[in-house]
Structures are given as C-alpha cells and as structure tokens.
Amino acid sequence: MSTVVTVSAAVEGILDEAVVRRLIRHVGHAPGDVYGKNGKPFLRTRIAGYNNAARHAPWLVLVDLDAEDECAPPVRNAWLPDPAPRMCFRFAVQAVEAWLMADAERLATFIGVARKAIPADPEALEHPKQAMVNLARRSRRRDIARDLVPRDASRRIEGPAYTSRLIEYTTERWRPDVAAAQADSLRRTMDCLRRLSAGRT
Numbered sequence: 001m002s003t004v005v006t007v008s009a010a011v012e013g014i015l016d017e018a019v020v021r022r023l024i025r026h027v028g029h030a031p032g033d034v035y036g037k038n039g040k041p042f043l044r045t046r047i048a049g050y051n052n053a054a055r056h057a058p059w060l061v062l063v064d065l066d067a068e069d070e071c072a073p074p075v076r077n078a079w080l081p082d083p084a085p086r087m088c089f090r091f092a093v094q095a096v097e098a099w100l101m102a103d104a105e106r107l108a109t110f111i112g113v114a115r116k117a118i119p120a121d122p123e124a125l126e127h128p129k130q131a132m133v134n135l136a137r138r139s140r141r142r143d144i145a146r147d148l149v150p151r152d153a154s155r156r157i158e159g160p161a162y163t164s165r166l167i168e169y170t171t172e173r174w175r176p177d178v179a180a181a182q183a184d185s186l187r188r189t190m191d192c193l194r195r196l197s198a199g200r201t
C-alpha cells in the first residue's frame with residue numbers, strides 16, 4: 001500500500017502552483033509549502049537549495065520547457081545534473097497550459113468552444129499560452145473572452161483574469177489522468193510523484 005507523503009514544491013508562478021497542488025493530491029499525497037513563484041531565472045538560482053532539501057524530504061520542482069531545447073533531458077541535466085533521491089525535477093512541455101489543454105473535453109466546455117477546436121497534440125505547440133488565449137477569442141462565453149483575452153491597448157499577452165480563470169479550471173474541472181494520456185511530460189511527472197511514496201524517483 002502506498003504511503004501518503006507531504007511533498008514540498010517550487011514553481012514559476014501561481015498557475016503552476018495550482019497545477020502541482022492538484023497533481024500532488026491526485027496521486028494521493030499531501031501538498032506542502034510551494035516556493036518560488038517568481039519566474040524561471042529565480043528558480044534556477046535556488047535549485048541547488050531545493051535539491052539539498054530533497055535529500056531529506058520529497059520535493060517537486062516544475063519548470064516550463066518554453067522551447068529551450070527539442071527535449072527536456074539536456075535542459076534538466078544542465079540545471080540539475082545530480083538530483084537528490086527524493087527530488088522530482090520535471091519540465092512541462094512546453095508549458096503547463098499544454099497539460100490543461102490535454103483534457104480537451106473539459107477545457108472545451110470551460111472555454112466555450114467546440115471540442116474539435118482544442119489542439120490534438122498540445123505538447124507540440126510552441127506557445128501554449130498564446131494558443132489558450134486564441135481559444136478564448138473564439139469562445140461563446142463573453143465572460144471567458146473578457147477575462148482571458150488581452151485588451152487591444154494593454155500590450156499584454158493575456159487577459160486581466162487569465163491566471164485566476166485557469167486556476168479555477170485546474171482546481172474544479174481538470175482531470176489529470178485524462179490529460180496524461182495526451183501529454184507525456186505530464187504522465188512522467190505523475191509517475192515520478194507516485195514513486196515518492198517509496199522514497200525514490
């Protein structure tokens with residue numbers, strides 16, 4: 001029988017925090033404190049400290065790949081060549097928005113678009129956040145378009161309530177197991193989290 005463990009985490013931002021908390025609970029563990037939330041460069045300066053903490057307790061560090069390389073392992077090795085035994089250091093390909101899109105049925109309902117509008121292979125998208133905003137532009141729901149799509153004069157890439165809306169979706173609608181069937185980096189992250197109960201990653 002698996003043992004429930006408390007998993008600390010570090011992420012780029014608050015949407016990523018919602019995703020990791022959802023995943024940790026989904027695999028039967030308890031989310032602990034979540035650190036970082038100040039962008040990727042900040043995480044990179046702290047990764048050695050997180051790894052040191054993972055010598056004694058379970059940790060998940062999640063970073064968006066952001067098209068840095070064709071695949072995650074070379075980037076992961078550059079960041080952390082010697083991960084601690086209880087460290088899950090994973091990259092979302094290319095960003096957590098791709099994982100959220102991978103539950104196409106639920107996202108289509110939430111956004112208010114046809115199921116066929118959701119990309120079939122979200123991890124192949126170069127810019128998942130932009131793809132999410134473009135879906136919202138097609139929404140039948142005025143509130144979704146208003147919240148996720150940026151104002152014409154704002155010079156922002158997302159709308160004023162983009163993050164809070166996707167946190168709502170992540171927490172209340174998103175099905176990680178369904179999404180993992182379409183997003184291999186998500187499946188690998190969930191597998192890594194499950195192995196933490198055995199004290200190995």
